Amino acid sequence: MPAALPLLLTMPLLCATDDWPQWRGPTRDGVWHEEGLLKSFPNEKLELRWTVPIGQGYSGPTVADGRVFVADKIDEPAETERVHCFDAATGDHIWSHAYPCNYAGIGYDAGPRCSVLVHGGKAYSLGAAGNLFCFDASQGQVLWSHDLQATYEIEMPIWGIAASPIVEGDLLIVPVSGKDAYLVAFDLKTGEERWKSQSDRGNYSAPIVIDQAGQRVLVCWSGDRVIGAAPATGKLIWEHPFPAHKMPLGVAAPVLAGDLLFITGFYDGSLLLRLDQDQPRVEEVWKRRGQNELRTDGLHSTISTPLVLDGHIYGVDSYGQLRCLRLEDGERVWEDLSAVPKARWSTIHFIQNGTTTWMFNERGELMIARLSPEGFKELSRASLLEPTRGQLNQREGVCWSHPAFAGKHVFARNDKELVCADLSAR
Template structure:
């Protein structure tokens, strides 16, 4: 009995930590290339979609699932923390959670952790967006070690947040850092101690791969402007190929079939196949270009290689937003020479898993697709909408016939394999959940308020754009003020600053973009006027009134205007976030500079300094106040970008 207890504990622990054929322990699967060997996908699914094994709420983040045995791991973010979580693959219930940091960009465009964890034996490794690397126990979530190598080596090049997943090879963890003499590092998997360092270029967002070449293994790491190849055992740099200059986002995974290597860059930069060859002394590598395909620019979704053809999305213009998908074509290219076999806009920008001659794709519109992997034509077998109201960039995971998907709010496990590959999966019946039953209410589409979007929403507006927007806002202000001045026939005795005037300014700023933008080829942005008007009126109502108490605004009016100001700011923030307008948030900071002037002008008006020519003087004062508000916001916007760069 004394012998059997330790043996039983060992068997139980082995059942938890062993890696089976159906496991998905790494980013892009067991072989790091999106191929699910041994999985058999169904040929189609019902009109209502495949059966849902479970669905649960989850925090923000782009971290994908990894699956080992009956446990699945991913990272999430709540209002209070970031965490690595472990869930039961049959129920979706949380088994443990390891909290490791404060939220990352909680109110930003891209909130939460990015990197997918990695499971190796009885340990799971994770990377946080600020560079923290940790190792915890698979069984309990207990921390074994953690270090922030980005801080230690002053890593550069991952301003949007570290996104690469840890790569475990033999007894080391390979990590891109982007530091001086530490572009790429290897650390001891058991302790976190640095084993070797290599390179001095800034890092990027792609996960390195380790590939065989002759009698050695090579680390292939896409950096910000170069492709670094190093000996996996020693860290000796074998080759560094220039890819670009300036800030660049290399996010897609390289693809390798000895001795050929394919890499791709985003936004029309194309894809290149290289042939690798060792030189005689073994200290360097030979590399020559086999072919270049201009129209295969992978971004956050990587291609897969099935037989002799590449399948992937060629991103031609900006990534998707809530109101539209990414722009580009899904293409099939020959691995031999890069020639195109076919292209289609039907799949969209999709992360791909290849299994049994089929492609399981999860696109940025939240749709799950099943297609035939054939160079003859695009052949779709089934499609269903899983998350219709979200932009979905997180890669799927396939394990034992089940696919694991997530957004910033919800995670689901869906049955897509045959019963032979997933004997423990529930048999669909009348009580099985359907996709329709797990969907939440639809979201508001913010484009109705703006009538369109800029060509590159996340890019900082040019000075020409900002000047045009300023003139448009000023014109609106003058027109509304002029109309009210004429209609009310101001003589210095009336209440010129009525709620009607301010509501007219707020409404004009909020709706004019939506009216004009569908009619023009460019993009006008008039919401700054709405934000300023709500701020200006709130400031005026909270200025100390003259001694005559009868002229003081009632408390409900001041409080009501404050509520309107907060509501306008909230709607503006929501629109910017959903449309990917990263820098226009600076207009919410404009009141910091403008409020003192607004209050001074309001106080001057109440003390009779603007009475002689009330209409003209007050219109002028508002033009001055808006000008300070607008350009203070612009200075903040441009200054913030300069500091970040």
């Protein structure tokens, strides 16, 4: 049972328009469309509406139809991944599904990486070892499932499978990284394979779907190249080389800004492409890569996806440096070291709400800020969650999972608990 406060009875019910049903929000762009939010935090530590115990994992929570979904892993009595569903208003447990998993060869084995995706009354989960499930979202019955590792002969990336699937039309498109099956599309209702495409080795970067030259285009960075494919068929539309010179290491998704597409990775720096809107093709605008992971140029992001505002890129570099770049040429405008402690792969998740940027750093702190070419303006900061060592057994632990924002509340997890806090204006 969750530890809840009496104030919970006043919590507004979450409605469909408030949902956060997939990784990085309704349209996978890290934008939060709500009003009536706090301008500053009343205390240094956020008051929690409820908290429930969970196991380890990197999977960020998602929220849909009044429910919160999250995946985790336990190791006793055997390696087991679990998918949980809780009531968003109370934290009460609704259902869970557990299944055996094998993390042999997977580094950072704390648990699932991908967020549960909720669509059309169904919940889709993908484990780090390739266990794909479709559940009835309200009751938790398994409607269909696949062992992707067995079916597609995955050459497992060192971090396991981390790129969250995406829904397009009646398809669930999954970056599988399998033999002749980097991308695989499944029928949402039946789980039947509809197509498989490309033979790239795979990366951790999740795909997005954009509109270009009058058609829908699935965009992803495979670790070898940036790919534009037809989501209905998997057919390659365009490609641009962006090979990893060591190993593909980038969780950040491609970022769309008008007719520009920004891609970034830890070892390989930044790439900006221009999308032709008359015919489906791309051209390189600029590319920047530093001498090494310490002496960087542009932006070498690892886990967090940058954001683009008014002709500037804001993101976290390889060791936690918050940077602003000019979009047109990648030149650095400023760097700030106060948002998160400097450390390898140090992380901040960015969520844009109007002119305000909400930032959740790996120390479990939630910040309200303004980002502009003039600098990082911190308006308020409060502790939401304690870092834990399951995700990273260094620097007193981390909070690397992406939070969810729904119904004027934030939902976040570490390796011990899932929490909810009210962010509505008082």
